[in-house]
Amino acid sequence: MRERLADYAALPDETVGQIDIKGLFPKASELWLEIGFGAGEHVAAQAAANPAIGLLACEHYLNGVASCLSHLEKGGLNNVKLHNGDARDLMDRLPDGSISRVFLLYPDPWPKARHHKRRFISPENLDAFSRVMSGGAILRVASDIPEYIEWTLDHLAQRPEFALLGDPATEFREPWSDWPGTRYEAKALREGRTPAYLTFQRGPR
C-alpha cells in the first residue's frame, strides 16, 4: 500500500514548504482540490472526465485512500495526487490563488453543538479557501443535513469574496450536471434524506 501510494503522493516524504505544483502536474491546465473523498468514486469520475486538470484529493481514512487508489489504477488515471491526512495541512502548503475548483462533498456534520467547532466549514477554513482559490474559482458543497446546509449558507454569506450561484427558489436540490454521486450520498438517499448542492464562486483577487 505504501509503495502504491508513493506514485500518487501529493506530499512526497522528503518535501517541505510550498507544494511544487508544476512538479506534481507538469501538464495540468488547472488544479482542483477534493476534501474528504471517502472511497474516492467522485475523485476517479472527475479525473476521468477531465484529463487535462490536476486533482489533489485528501482523506484521513486509510481504507478510503486504498479504495481510491484501486479506482485510479483500474482507470489508468495519472492526473490525481492523494494526501492521506488532514486537508488543512495540504492547503497550508498550496500557493495563493492556485486552485480553481474545490469539492467538499458531504462533510462530517458534527451534529452536537459542542462539536460544531470541528465542522469543516468554519471561518478559519474559509480563510484558507479564500487564500488558495483563484479569482472566479468554484467551491461545491453537498450535504444532506438541513442544519449543515444552513450553516454553510450562513458562513459563506458572511464572506464578501464568495457569491452563491444558482436559484434559491430551487432550494439547491438539482445536482450538478456532471455529478456522478458519492457513496455517502447513496446511503443518505436510501435513508430518505434530501441533499442540497451548493455552488459558490470566489470573486476577483
Ligand SMILES: C[S@@+](CC[C@H](N)C(=O)[O-])C[C@H]1O[C@@H](n2cnc3c(N)ncnc32)[C@H](O)[C@@H]1O
Ligand atoms: C461523511 S464522509 C463523506 C465521504 C465522501 N465525500 C462521500 O460523499 O462519499 C466525510 C469524509 O471526510 C473525511 N474528512 C473529514 N475531515 C477531513 C479533513 N480535515 N481532511 C481530510 N479528510 C477529512 C472523513 O474521513 C470522511 O471520510
